[in-house]
Amino acid sequence: MLGSAAAAAASSSSSVVPGVIVAKKYIASILGGTGSVGKNVLRSILADQQCEKVIVISRRPLDKDDDFQKLVSFEDPTGTRIIVKVCDPLDEMISTNTNIAFCTIGHGSSRNATKDDLMKVDATIPGKFALACKDAGVSHYCIMTATGADINSSWNFFTRTGGGGGYYNHVKGVAEKLTLDANISYTYIAQPAALLNSPHTPKVFDYVPNSILPMKHTSATINDIAKGMVKTTIDAYQNNRTGVVRITGGIPISLSSSEE
Numbered sequence: 001m002l003g004s005a006a007a008a009a010a011s012s013s014s015s016v017v018p019g020v021i022v023a024k025k026y027i028a029s030i031l032g033g034t035g036s037v038g039k040n041v042l043r044s045i046l047a048d049q050q051c052e053k054v055i056v057i058s059r060r061p062l063d064k065d066d067d068f069q070k071l072v073s074f075e076d077p078t079g080t081r082i083i084v085k086v087c088d089p090l091d092e093m094i095s096t097n098t099n100i101a102f103c104t105i106g107h108g109s110s111r112n113a114t115k116d117d118l119m120k121v122d123a124t125i126p127g128k129f130a131l132a133c134k135d136a137g138v139s140h141y142c143i144m145t146a147t148g149a150d151i152n153s154s155w156n157f158f159t160r161t162g163g164g165g166g167y168y169n170h171v172k173g174v175a176e177k178l179t180l181d182a183n184i185s186y187t188y189i190a191q192p193a194a195l196l197n198s199p200h201t202p203k204v205f206d207y208v209p210n211s212i213l214p215m216k217h218t219s220a221t222i223n224d225i226a227k228g229m230v231k232t233t234i235d236a237y238q239n240n241r242t243g244v245v246r247i248t249g250g251i252p253i254s255l256s257s258s259e260e
């Protein structure tokens with residue numbers, strides 16, 4: 001865990017010329033990079049020329065994962081920018097200098113999870129990742145939770161562990177609290193509603209127009225959500241912003257990808 005070295009690495013790869021802002025190079029990491037959202041996040045980070053490397057933290061080797069290898073050969077043809085680190089997320093996750101991190105891990109299909117497993121995968125592991133990131137020197141961090149996240153929300157017999165239900169919202173609220181407890185200089189909490197084009201989202205959401213929904217319940221595609229999360233976080237890094245930012249709803253999260 002070399003936090004100060006990470007800061008040195010970041011500052012050594014940038015320079016300041018009076019009147020000219022030079023973008024800083026950085027190393028990013030992602031937990032959940034094999035998921036439907038995470039793969040899009042990975043693509044968006046790699047599209048940024050300032051990104052030198054992305055560390056993909058995975059619980060399993062990815063050399064035989066055809067989808068992932070296709071992504072690697074397309075997005076990283078030289079094979080030098082994506083590094084896969086295989087580890088149990090409850091063990092040591094990051095030991096490499098890292099500046100920016102993204103957490104998109106979760107039960108894609110929460111209704112099939114037990115209470116304990118949902119808490120572990122969607123809150124405990126993200127909390128541990130945030131702490132590991134802080135130790136590794138991460139200054140800018142983004143976690144995706146969900147609209148309605150609320151630590152005070154409680155178990156509901158009918159919704160059980162399903163998305164949008166009381167327990168799910170509680171778990172997402174716990175994830176946010178544990179993440180903020182890590183005290184990273186800049187933390188962006190993205191709270192989307194329905195993720196379109198995700199294999200886990202019921203198709204019926206494709207037919208619900210955003211125009212009839214409150215902004216916090218608007219939907220967006222996984223690609224637009226990922227682009228928005230990456231752009232907002234990288235902009236904050238490049239402009240040395242600090243603090244906690246929460247953006248709720250698909251339209252507001254994805255719109256930030258085209259804002260200047």
Ligand SMILES: NC(=O)c1ccc[n+]([C@@H]2O[C@H](COP(=O)([O-])OP(=O)(O)OC[C@H]3O[C@@H](n4cnc5c(N)ncnc54)[C@H](OP(=O)(O)O)[C@@H]3O)[C@@H](O)[C@H]2O)c1
Binds near residue numbers: 104110
């Ligand atoms: N669908 C929606 O409308 C919606 C809306 C708001 C928020 N969300 C949230 O979006 C999040 C992720 O969605 P997604 O579609 O990207 O999910 P996904 O495609 O199922 O991807 C989940 C990711 O988490 C990893 N993972 C799952 N269980 C793990 C475990 N026990 N240990 C280590 N890694 C584990 C997976 O790794 P492997 O590849 O190794 O399995 C994968 O990288 C979920 O938390 C969900 O609650 C969804």
